[in-house]
Amino acid sequence: MRLSTKGRYAVTAMMDIALHDKRGPVTLADISQCQGISLSYLEQLFSKLRKHGLVEGVRGPGGGYRLARSASDISIAQIIQSVDEKLDMTSCGGKGNCSKGEKCLTHHLWHDLSCKLYDFLSGIKLDQYVNRPDINELVIKQDAQYGRFLNRSDAAA
Numbered sequence: 001m002r003l004s005t006k007g008r009y010a011v012t013a014m015m016d017i018a019l020h021d022k023r024g025p026v027t028l029a030d031i032s033q034c035q036g037i038s039l040s041y042l043e044q045l046f047s048k049l050r051k052h053g054l055v056e057g058v059r060g061p062g063g064g065y066r067l068a069r070s071a072s073d074i075s076i077a078q079i080i081q082s083v084d085e086k087l088d089m090t091s092c093g094g095k096g097n098c099s100k101g102e103k104c105l106t107h108h109l110w111h112d113l114s115c116k117l118y119d120f121l122s123g124i125k126l127d128q129y130v131n132r133p134d135i136n137e138l139v140i141k142q143d144a145q146y147g148r149f150l151n152r153s154d155a156a157a
Helices: 005-019 028-035 039-051 076-082 107-122 126-130 133-146
Strands: 055-058 064-067
Touching (some): 005 039, 126 133
């Protein structure tokens, strides 16, 4: 099992926004530069994240994206599913027609794994990682490395 880049990048970008929430809206260009995700790919992801009510855009100078809800109300599973990533380990997409129209021998095993994975990721909220000291140390290094927020009035925040 492997989570695609779509889900991984969406979680990374949402974490970046959550970590910088107090500074105001975050531009996709900042996320692109600091996280190494192509700007055009981020635009596609954020269209979906916005449609699912996870982020909202802010127009004008100092604009960008911010969380549409509190980081404590957004689970990792919601982020992954909002970008059309499946949390289903079955080969049949959960339909039970994996072996000539019937359930295969391992259907229940992969279905149970899918349920556990969904429960696990649903139980992890963005704020759990935003508040981790090791994550905060990493974001401080990244921001310094890329000169993030140096030209903005909120650099002291």
